[in-house]
Amino acid sequence: MPCAIDSFDSEQEFSSFRRAVLTRHEEAQVAVQTCKHRIFTKLAASVLGPLLSAVEKMENTSSQEMVSLGSIYIGLLCFHLSLPASPLDPGKKPSAKVVQWDQHLRDLGSKLVTIRMEAGHVTGNFEPDNDEVTSLVNSLSHGYTKRSKQEKKRVERPSIVPPFYELFREVHHFASTVASADNILGLVQAI
Numbered sequence: 001m002p003c004a005i006d007s008f009d010s011e012q013e014f015s016s017f018r019r020a021v022l023t024r025h026e027e028a029q030v031a032v033q034t035c036k037h038r039i040f041t042k043l044a045a046s047v048l049g050p051l052l053s054a055v056e057k058m059e060n061t062s063s064q065e066m067v068s069l070g071s072i073y074i075g076l077l078c079f080h081l082s083l084p085a086s087p088l089d090p091g092k093k094p095s096a097k098v099v100q101w102d103q104h105l106r107d108l109g110s111k112l113v114t115i116r117m118e119a120g121h122v123t124g125n126f127e128p129d130n131d132e133v134t135s136l137v138n139s140l141s142h143g144y145t146k147r148s149k150q151e152k153k154r155v156e157r158p159s160i161v162p163p164f165y166e167l168f169r170e171v172h173h174f175a176s177t178v179a180s181a182d183n184i185l186g187l188v189q190a191i
Contacts, residue, residue, distance in 0.1 A: 091155030
């Protein structure tokens, strides 16, 4: 739900929208106007009314037809809201972060070695126990934990797979033609 809340100026506006959707169609249409999510606002204009009507009819009669219509409208919303917003491959982001963490960990490790070597030459103790060393060790531990989490998220794409941009382009083409809201709503009306 945080994504939905972020599309409104405040949590109160989102709560108002949520109450309106659950109670009255007219209030829901007005509440949608405060939403900043461009795709949701565009879809809500054509899909939200029929969805709310189907839900209202489901409450009065447990018709399988209304359940099916509701499922179509919800599926239409889910599909269009889950389309990737950027042609940049989301699977490459964790790999880039792993590289950044590797560099950061090398820098911290170098600082730690430098401090230990300096302490060893000055005092003969190559394992100093001071706040700076403790801070570096804690930072290293934290960095390795973060790096490990990013490593788990890495996606290795086979070399024969087309670039993500191709998928992005095809999915958006499909969404604007075959699975467009107007096309699906026209099919529903035809049934």
